[in-house]
Amino acid sequence: MTTVEGVLLWFLVDTGAGKTVVKDAVPHIRKSTNTKGVRSANGVVNKARLSEDVNIIDPVSGLRAKTQVILSPQCPVNLLGRDLISQLRIALLPGKKGQIKIQRLFILTGKEEERLSALSPKWWSEGPADVGLIKGAEPVKIRPKSDYRPHQRQYPLKPDAQEGIKPVLQSLLKAGVIRESNDSPVNTPLFPVKKAPPSNGWRIVQDLQAVNAAVIQRAPIVPDPSTLLNDIRSDGKLFSVIDISNAFFSIPVHPDSQFWFAFTFQGKQYTWTRLPQGYCESPTIFSQVMSSCMSKFNTPKGSQILLYVDDILLVSDTEEHCWIDTIALLEFLAN
Incomplete structure (x- = not known):
């Protein structure tokens, strides 16, 4: 009702x-x-x-x-x-005898937030340049459709936008997520976006449409969210959701392919050494790598794990099992 x-x-x-x-x-x-x-x-x-x-x-x-x-x-x-x-937030869960049960998904606060704050600080992201690197992830090689290399000039940016993304670019440069590039035949424009309140600062957005149109894309394998929700087991009562911060940046780009993601800021050209947002294959590639990694992990108490790109849903039958398996999963991801 x-x-x-x-x-x-x-x-x-x-x-x-x-x-x-x-x-x-x-x-x-x-x-x-x-x-x-x-x-x-x-x-x-x-x-x-x-x-x-x-x-x-x-x-x-x-x-x-x-x-x-x-x-x-x-x-x-x-x-x-x-x-x-x-x-x-309504989920339809199939029961063991074929019946369908409606379940609502609630977000718990208060006591759970206190328990989370006591966990290891190494598990939490501290900003856009605080990135990981997935062990064994094969560097991404771009497969072009032809010899065409798109080159688009950077259009003028407003002073507040330039000042807003400058510290972000500097932190990414320091972290090795981007590097200077003086000879890339490819260039696509940036258009900084101011974050919506209550967040502060600016977000770097790169228009990679021309690059996306010039490459051969892998077959997409990203699951449908509604299908995933229908896979939630019927005895699931407690849930943990883990968002992998700056997820695409944990996948390296092969040195021979990094030139595809070049951009220009204040007269200098840079390019990405990690998989960027906006690239057409980023969700598919990350999903493949993440699925391979998670296949090596088993929850100690038998909780179910569902993956959707950079979000992980852990489904448990009891609160105790949920906490034990959540901590085990965070340890696995951190290592």
């Missing part, structure tokens, strides 16, 4: 529906002028009216969402689609 504009409604949770459908008449829902094509179970596509943004609350978790829904009195039931399944 979910409240829509204050009205409690029953929904059928439907992972096959991309958009939530409301069949019941609800006061205060306003229709928009927009429509959306809806394919019914028999394959017929019809146009249905979209609402204006509506306020939706999960009465169990208290999580809120604000989104448009499809208004369709012809639909047999109210359907909770993938748009709200993700926002309300």
Whole structure:
């Protein structure tokens, strides 16, 4: 059950529906002028009216969402689609006997934060230049489609943007993540992005579209998040989520291929020695390397581990098992 504009409604949770459908008449829902094509179970596509943004609350978790829904009195039931399944953190877990159980994912705070602060400081990232290097990761070699090497000039940057990314570049240079490069035939522009509050500082973003178009890409193997959530075992009650900070920087780029990622800042050319953000193959390559590494790790208490690029989800049946396996996993990653 979910409240829509204050009205409690029953929904059928439907992972096959991309958009939530409301069949019941609800006061205060306003229709928009927009429509959306809806394919019914028999394959017929019809146009249905979209609402204006509506306020939706999960009465169990208290999580809120604000989104448009499809208004369709012809639909047999109210359907909770993938748009709200993700926002309300709802997971469908298959049981041992084939039944499906709905489970909500909660984030614990307070006591858990105190326990985490007591753990080894070597496990936590201290900034964008605090990077690791995965042991045994083969340096990445770029496979070009042709002899073409894209070269785009750096467009002018605002003074505050230049000052904002200068310390970031200096720290990356000191850490060996970038290096000076004076002879690269490839060059693509930077466009610094100011971090959204409450974060401070600037983020380096490089436009690698021209490079991405000039290389032969590996077949993508990044899993679908909704599929991963459906793989969560039915007895999972406690969860740990580990985000691998600056993940792509832990994969080296082969010296013969580093020129592909060159950029210019204040008249000097630099290039990446590690796998950069924005490169089309970075998620796939990192996922392959990480999967290979994690295949060597077994949780002491049998917790389940799911990988999604640089995020690790650990699923446990008890709090004790969750903590023991989380610490073992952090030790494994740090080493």
